[in-house]
Amino acid sequence: MAERIIHFENAREAQEIVGRREEYLPALEQDFGVQAVARDGWLKLQGTSAQIEAARDFVNGLVQARHAGMALNRHTVGVLRQAYVEGRGPAEVERLASLRVDVAPGRAPVFPRTLGQATFLETIRTCELTFGLGPAGTGKTWLAMAMAVSSLLKNDVSRIILTRPAVEAGEALGFLPGDLQQKILPYLRPLYDALYEMMPREQVADLVEQGVIEVAPLAYMRGRTLNRAFIILDEAQNTTREQMLMFLTRLGIGSKAVVNGDLTQVDLPQNKMPGLLEAEYLLRRVRGVGIARLTSADVVRHALVQRIIDAYKDRNRDADRGPYEGSAGR
Structure with missing residues (x-):
């Protein structure tokens, strides 16, 4: 030996x-x-x-x-x-x-942690519009935010626009306390959380006040043209077909957009087709558009999250047998 x-x-x-x-x-x-x-x-x-x-x-x-x-x-x-x-x-x-992504000084550089994440970053780098599709915990928002901050600090863009649809996940928005801004803040909080990992809170606050970084519900995008901006649409599975078309046509000169979503977590009414599903199909061969698909193998949260996602995927695959058939003894 x-x-x-x-x-x-x-x-x-x-x-x-x-x-x-x-x-x-x-x-x-x-x-x-x-x-x-x-x-x-x-x-x-x-x-x-x-x-x-x-x-x-x-x-x-x-x-x-x-x-x-x-x-x-x-x-x-x-x-x-x-x-x-x-x-x-x-x-x-x-x-x-x-694929190293340098963010704010004093913050650790961001690297992809899985091969799926590497493909996602490569797609963002080479395409004007990227669709990031995959389950929760695969780093879609985190990686897109790193690319946005890096682009801003390198002066590739002049502002960052972060948006997501304000769709209730089982709760009634109207019954939440506060004015409109206070009501929608919980929906935007994940975007702020990702942003704070890339930049100090004080710097984020200053840039938000200057309008260099904007975090707003999707409805606020209507009627605008977003030039030299890095735009992230998160939770895109909860956009309607009309909302998705409205968002995609906001893209202006010198801009880049990332649309993230998980089509297994749709909160729209059952009779509404997710705009993300339609956009993925219609734009899959359009020049300048890239689609990166992440899987449970790319989950970077607790290892249990990956097993949970796989279990639910198996349930959906076996739906024809009924929800409880074959579950005895598990």
């Missing part, structure tokens, strides 16, 4: 490569067929020469990704490990590193 010891620059690098409690080592051992032992600043690999070589390349790839500024969390390490197992590791490290 061959053996190799990999030394790290410091204890922090070692911890990020092997995980806080060496949590990444079991998967490394299983996927590459090696035995791995970690100590303060080094990692010992045991196995055949070929197995050790493959595992070492993977570890070196993680080091390279870390030096590029990528955060080595469970999702990123898992994506890169799978890429190295399949023989495309170096190319994927280079691809993910090349």
